[in-house]
Amino acid sequence: xxxxxxxxxxxxxxxxxxxxxxxxxxxxxxxxxxxxxxxxxxxxxxxxxxxxxxxxxxxxxxxxxxxxxxxxxxxxxxxxxxxxxxxxxxxxxxxxxxxxxxxxxxxxxxxxxxxxxxxxxxxxxxxxxxxxxxxxxxxxxxxxxxxxxxxxxxxxxxxxxxxxxxxxxxxxxxxxxxxxxxxxxxxxxxxxxxxxxxxxxxxxxxxxxxxxxxxxxxxxxxxxxxxxxxxxxxxxxxxxxxxxxxxxxxxxxxxxxx
Numbered sequence: 591x592x593x594x595x596x597x598x599x600x601x602x603x604x605x606x607x608x609x610x611x612x613x614x615x616x617x618x619x620x621x622x623x624x625x626x627x628x629x630x631x632x633x634x635x636x637x638x639x640x641x642x643x644x645x646x647x648x649x650x651x652x653x654x655x656x657x658x659x660x661x662x663x664x665x666x667x668x669x670x671x672x673x674x675x676x677x678x679x680x681x682x683x684x685x686x687x688x689x690x691x692x693x694x695x696x697x698x699x700x701x702x703x704x705x706x707x708x709x710x711x712x713x714x715x716x717x718x719x720x721x722x723x724x725x726x727x728x729x730x731x732x733x734x735x736x737x738x739x740x741x742x743x744x745x746x747x748x749x750x751x752x753x754x755x756x757x758x759x760x761x762x763x764x765x766x767x768x769x770x771x772x773x774x775x776x777x778x779x780x781x782x783x784x785x786x787x788x789x790x791x792x793x794x795x796x797x798x799x800x801x802x803x804x805x806x807x808x809x810x811x812x813x814x815x816x817x818x819x820x821x822x823x824x825x826x827x828x829x830x831x832x833x834x835x836x837x838x839x840x841x842x843x844x845x846x847x848x
Contacts, residue, residue: 600846609725611687614716620683631709638671722822723809730802735845745842750785782807
């Protein structure tokens with residue numbers, strides 16, 4: 591269903607999580623009944639199961655002069671996890687997603703997506719996908735790469751640093767510095783980029799090391815034919831490495847490649 595790995599995965603990559611999400615018009619069956627047939631179809635790879643309520647924001651209801659807030663019924667987010675816990679499928683009335691906390695390459699990731707996506711399409715027969723996206727969360731640790739004494743401005747391309755690129759401003763002076771962009775790419779795809787230093791939480795604990803976050807959310811939106819989903823995902827993924835490579839310096843690339 592998916593193409594072979596077109597981009598290299600560096601030996602010491604800093605990917606914390608990769609998430610693929612496909613959104614679709616609401617499906618009533620997922621609002622009113624358990625996805626038993628879907629669970630059975632993917633249980634060989636995703637035996638873990640949990641159902642969690644999702645609180646939704648209040649909505650304004652009524653007529654002019656008599657408005658009031660209504661609390662919608664909570665949605666249900668069904669989670670299916672792999673044996674080792676590295677992969678998780680989430681299914682709601684509006685989207686299906688695959689997340690991976692230990693990314694080993696596009697081929698492994700797409701192989702894990704193939705079964706649940708095919709089962710979802712067969713069982714629920716969505717008309718179209720409204721959004722297809724792949725998100726790559728990089729938490730760059732200087733400690734893990736033996737670069738503790740190297741400032742971020744020597745590791746990250748200036749466009750992703752904002753004012754931190756100025757060498758006369760000490761890095762420690764910044765309590766917050768982020769750059770956010772939304773770019774049009776070839777083939778009608780887009781990418782939302784968030785970059786900047788930050789502290790990352792592991793469960794309830796905050797990691798004391800400040801990391802540099804490179805968050806790339808590649809997506810296509812519109813009335814996307816279900817039959818084109820694999821092709822769209824391959825095209826989005828093919829643009830991930832070139833953009834990431836442009837965001838880092840040769841020094842950081844060498845550190846991750848050793």
